[in-house]
Amino acid sequence: MAPQRILCVAEKPSIAKAVAQHLGGGRFITRNVRGNTFVKNYEFDFSFAQWGHCSVTMTSVSGHLTSLDFADRYKKWQTTPPGQLFEAETVIKIDAERKPIADNIQQQARYAKVLFIWTDCDREGEHIGSEVREQARKGNARITVKRARFSNTERTHVIQAAQNPIELDDRQASAVATRIELDLRIGAAFTRLQTLQLQHLGDLLADKVISYGSCQFPTLGFVVERYFRVKNFRPETFWSIKVTYLKEGVKVNFSWNRVHLFDRAVVTIIFEKCLDARLARVTKVQKKPTSKWRPLPLTTVELQMQGSRFLRMDSKKVMKIAEQLYQKGWISYPRTETDQFPPEFSLRSFIEKQTQDNNWGAYAQGLLDGAFRQPRQGRHNDQAHPPIHPVNYVTSSSLSDDERRVYEFVVRRFLACCSEDAKGEATDIEIEWGEEVFHAHGLLVLARNYLDVYVYDKWESSQQLPHFEIGESFEPTEANMMDGKTTAPGYLTEPELIGLMDANGIGTDATMADHVAMIKDREYVAARPKAGGGRNPVREFVPTRLGVALVEGYDNVGLDVSVSKPFLRKEIELKMKAICEGRKTRSEVVHESIEEYREVFGRTQRNIGVLKRSVRKYVFDEDVG
DNA sequence: GCAAGGTC
Numbered sequence A: 001m002a003p004q005r006i007l008c009v010a011e012k013p014s015i016a017k018a019v020a021q022h023l024g025g026g027r028f029i030t031r032n033v034r035g036n037t038f039v040k041n042y043e044f045d046f047s048f049a050q051w052g053h054c055s056v057t058m059t060s061v062s063g064h065l066t067s068l069d070f071a072d073r074y075k076k077w078q079t080t081p082p083g084q085l086f087e088a089e090t091v092i093k094i095d096a097e098r099k100p101i102a103d104n105i106q107q108q109a110r111y112a113k114v115l116f117i118w119t120d121c122d123r124e125g126e127h128i129g130s131e132v133r134e135q136a137r138k139g140n141a142r143i144t145v146k147r148a149r150f151s152n153t154e155r156t157h158v159i160q161a162a163q164n165p166i167e168l169d170d171r172q173a174s175a176v177a178t179r180i181e182l183d184l185r186i187g188a189a190f191t192r193l194q195t196l197q198l199q200h201l202g203d204l205l206a207d208k209v210i211s212y213g214s215c216q217f218p219t220l221g222f223v224v225e226r227y228f229r230v231k232n233f234r235p236e237t238f239w240s241i242k243v244t245y246l247k248e249g250v251k252v253n254f255s256w257n258r259v260h261l262f263d264r265a266v267v268t269i270i271f272e273k274c275l276d277a278r279l280a281r282v283t284k285v286q287k288k289p290t291s292k293w294r295p296l297p298l299t300t301v302e303l304q305m306q307g308s309r310f311l312r313m314d315s316k317k318v319m320k321i322a323e324q325l326y327q328k329g330w331i332s333y334p335r336t337e338t339d340q341f342p343p344e345f346s347l348r349s350f351i352e353k354q355t356q357d358n359n360w361g362a363y364a365q366g367l368l369d370g371a372f373r374q375p376r377q378g379r380h381n382d383q384a385h386p387p388i389h390p391v392n393y394v395t396s397s398s399l400s401d402d403e404r405r406v407y408e409f410v411v412r413r414f415l416a417c418c419s420e421d422a423k424g425e426a427t428d429i430e431i432e433w434g435e436e437v438f439h440a441h442g443l444l445v446l447a448r449n450y451l452d453v454y455v456y457d458k459w460e461s462s463q464q465l466p467h468f469e470i471g472e473s474f475e476p477t478e479a480n481m482m483d484g485k486t487t488a489p490g491y492l493t494e495p496e497l498i499g500l501m502d503a504n505g506i507g508t509d510a511t512m513a514d515h516v517a518m519i520k521d522r523e524y525v526a527a528r529p530k531a532g533g534g535r536n537p538v539r540e541f542v543p544t545r546l547g548v549a550l551v552e553g554y555d556n557v558g559l560d561v562s563v564s565k566p567f568l569r570k571e572i573e574l575k576m577k578a579i580c581e582g583r584k585t586r587s588e589v590v591h592e593s594i595e596e597y598r599e600v601f602g603r604t605q606r607n608i609g610v611l612k613r614s615v616r617k618y619v620f621d622e623d624v625g
Numbered sequence B: 001g002c003a004a005g006g007t008c
Helices: A013-023 A082-086 A096-109 A123-139 A155-163 A170-201 A216-231 A264-277 A300-310 A315-327 A347-353 A361-371 A401-417 A494-503 A512-521 A545-555 A567-580 A586-606 A608-618
Strands: A004-010 A029-033 A036-048 A052-060 A067-070 A090-093 A114-118 A144-147 A237-247 A250-256 A280-292 A422-433 A436-447 A478-485 A525-529 A539-543
Touching: A004 A013, A004 A096, A004 A123, A013 A036, A013 A052, A013 A114, A013 A155, A029 A096, A036 A096, A036 A155, A052 A096, A067 A170, A082 A170, A082 A586, A090 A170, A096 A123, A114 A123, A123 A144, A123 A170, A170 A567, A170 A586, A170 A608, A216 A494, A216 A512, A216 A539, A216 A545, A237 A264, A237 A436, A250 A422, A264 A436, A264 A478, A280 A436, A300 A315, A300 A401, A300 A494, A300 A512, A315 A401, A315 A512, A347 A361, A347 A401, A361 A401, A494 A512, A494 A539, A512 A525, A539 A545, A545 A608, A567 A586, A586 A608
Parallel strands: A004 A052, A004 A114, A114 A144
Antiparallel strands: A029 A036, A036 A052, A067 A090, A237 A250, A237 A478, A250 A436, A280 A422, A422 A436, A525 A539
16 A cells, blocks of 8 residues: 655745754655745655555645735725725735745645644744645645644754644634734724825825824834923933042942932032031942843844944845844744743854854863853743754854844854853942932952853943951041933934833734834834944934824824724734633624724715824924914 | 735
8 A cells, every 4th residue: 555645834944954854864855836936746655654654745825824904896996985995805825936835735635634724833834834835735625734833943853743643723723814804904094094084184195104003003102102201301300429539549339228309408418417417437348249140031122222232234234234144054943032041952063063163262262161051041942943043153254244144143153152240249338428428339250151152242340449347437538529410311222112012912923123113114213323423323213204294193182092002002912812711702702893893984084184194294294284 | 095915
């Protein structure tokens, strides 16, 4: 009897190849798929515990297979009232460039007994799996469907996954289908409404698409909120007391525990009392070991934040470069939320590969020779990908300048994770002078450890404090009452923006940089290098007049929750979770959310004058009273 | 001409 055929389908070609290599034991045939240069079919034999000795075809899709759009009759902006898009008929299509991939799955499924899905183990992966299943059933209605549970492509892990198939999670797939439908309906309805209404207010906006999206608007909202905090900032004068004491040739500066107060008279009285007391007395002398923790394993969000801070590129660029490095096999998959390495992960073999480098090779060797520490475990695990790490060594001469910087960051971060924390000794001295308490803090770095390789962190010894005894008294060498002014916050920087998006659940690791780029493309915000940032300034975002007009306009339309706030997106996220946990169904959530947004939409439409006035005021400098 | 999410 001929062996059973099994069709395996991964989310992307790289996973298909890695899995084929492990299951095929290095022996497999590669076949091209007509019409697509990336997707390949790998054929090999494998003995499954469940299905016996089988002939396997391992292939992949390339992300989502289908897309959702409105039926043709709703395509014309002029003839479809935007509000109709909340209930307009939608169609699921397979775009022309994905047709060959879909056809391949149909054909391969025809003689297969089992469809074994190897998409990423996250929500989107579950949905992509359901798209694959749909195609496979078109070729073979009776095909058995299973899915693999895996979170990395290490050999033993892959084999373990192959031998323990589980079921596709339809709840997760329908949570994603819900998100897709809501994003389309809400995004398209608001985009058409505001574009059609605002476009002809003046030449500056003519032919411009003024888009709305559940992610791009809150992203804009963060930038505008900070802008107003800067704009409305009024400096306040404060007063403080500073004490210095010259001992053993060291000038020790003591800071006031109250930091500063905003009442000059009060500080003057306090200061007088101190002077009257004349002698200050040492009340606390403490030396204790301290440490600066090594960084956590690298996630995408962290790569984007640190990258836009230290590598002279924006988050979108960092992701593009990381993607290239991944495609070439130098680093692992760059889109991950996981900040913990699996326990069986072969960290040492990846460290080993870095020992040949001129800059950090000796450090890597030092780790292998005994300095290695198991990385800290963060609290995130997407169950799909390990933290970002170097997988192969590449010399800097074979990389572009940008690639070299990102690769170097990934390597240094990885080596730092596998290192000991930096160790130091902290000295704290407290004095009482009059009724006030002042303190001095000193740091002595004893062992730099991870800092030697992770050049992005700074931790330096301070000036060494002289010896003090508890109870010792002295007359301060100098004491001054100082005044100062509170300073305005800065505009939102790119790492801050990425951090806010992450904290508020706006976008995913793979899309955050896109949303940031989108609000720039739409000319809602402008990016510029932060002043005083030296040779390597971080970028900061300032909203354009249009960006301010939109946010302020919506804030005044009379909505319970403005669309520029992250709240509405968060709600969709919670509802997706409810679907995943079986507490709600797709149709319930679509119905609820559409009704909710229809209300927001209706109110916006009725008060469209408010939005228009805001645009006239900010974009066209008109006096709107 | 709309979104956000995958991916090349």
